Amino acid sequence: MICDSIADTVGRTPLVRLRHLTAGNGSEILVKLEGHNPGGSVKDRAALSMITRAERDGRLKPGGTIIESTSGNLGKALALIGAARGYQVILVTDPKAAGSFLNYVTALGAEVHVVRKPDELGYQLPRLVKVKELLEKHPDAFWPDQYNNPDNPRIHAEQTAYELLDEVPDLDVLIVAVGTGGHISGLSATLKRELPRITTVGVDVVGSAAFGFPYQPWEMRGLGIAFPPGNLHAHLVDKVHPVTDPEGFATTRLLARAEGLLLGESSGAAVFGALHYASLHPNSRIVAVAPDTGVNYLGESFEDDWLDERGILVQMKERDLFTVEGLLAAARDPEYATVLLAHTPEARELRKSA
Ligand SMILES: Cc1ncc(COP(=O)(O)O)c(C=O)c1O
Incomplete structure (x- = not known):
């Protein structure tokens, strides 16, 4: 093949x-x-789907930036496909992520931010707050928003x-x-x-x-x-x-x-x-x-x-x-x-x- x-x-x-x-x-x-799958998880499918749709409808431009909150696998998938397609990938994660994740995504050139302070429901909402902050700094970036993006299911x-x-x-x-x-x-x-x-x-x-x-x-x-x-x-x-x-x-x-x-x-x-x-x-x-x-x-x-x-x-x-x-x-x-x-x-x- x-x-x-x-x-x-x-x-x-x-x-x-x-x-x-x-x-x-x-x-x-x-x-x-x-x-x-090449990135080692089911999330390769969702990442590919969300990126491809965003490219088609202009939310993601050539050489653009992808910003996402992830506990691991979606980040790996975005880093992999992002590298193959020439995007800058910025990921927000937390200390619960598997140790291998950080090595994997940085090897593929992604930038990682680790949110260390949980709220009473853990890290998911603080991670989203950090994503919003990064999106203000990179207003043209594409945020896949895996929790709500219909291209995931x-x-x-x-x-x-x-x-x-x-x-x-x-x-x-x-x-x-x-x-x-x-x-x-x-x-x-x-x-x-x-x-x-x-x-x-x-x-x-x-x-x-x-x-x-x-x-x-x-x-x-x-x-x-x-x-x-x-x-x-x-x-x-x-x-x-x-x-x-x-x-x-x-x-x-x-x-x-x-x-x-x-x-x-x-x-x-x-x-x-x-x-x-x-x-x-x-x-x-x-x-x-x-x-x-x-x-x-x-x-x-x-x-x-x-x-x-x-x-x-x-x-x-x-x-x-x-x-x-x-x-x-x-x-x-x-x-x-x-x-x-x-x-x-x-x-x-x-x-x-x-
Ligand atoms: C290892 C693993 N299991 C299960 C899931 C849940 O999949 P979904 O987000 O499609 O519900 C994920 C999603 O990131 C995952 O990485």
């Missing part, structure tokens, strides 16, 4: 069937490896969903970790139209307010947000599974050791959600999206000391989450039950019969 730009290598990611982390009841979990509706339908036309369930809501909203829009019987499950981290639950801090990176994002189209989501840090980290580690899948923390959370769903629904075909590669977190979430410093290792021990058998038992009986969203026909039926 000869490409004119690294941007042409975004997409067409593979699916891998889980062989050891399974419910053993005829259900099948396929994991879509978005870490195979649009690429998943127009491209990622059709990749999935080509590979798994008889998909029963889609399980997606939620951050901005971009990939769950875009994928669900197309898949619900093409496969009306599909169930979509949003995996959130306990503490995230994406679906309106009360905010409290968490440790996993990539998923979770302190406020419901504009790009989360909750009417397209049937169920929400709040996954705890120990459940997500334990699954991430066992995906690596038992399956040879070195994936990020939100992938672990999504697969934990998939294992729970599978345990309740024999013979279902489930796709869980793995948003990024575990290479992003080497020296962190795969290290006992890093988990211990955050109080997670001890919780993993208490719940026996170090073996496949222990994890599967936890997935059958997770710490938080899946929530059925009120707009779904199933919820309406339950209300009628109550």
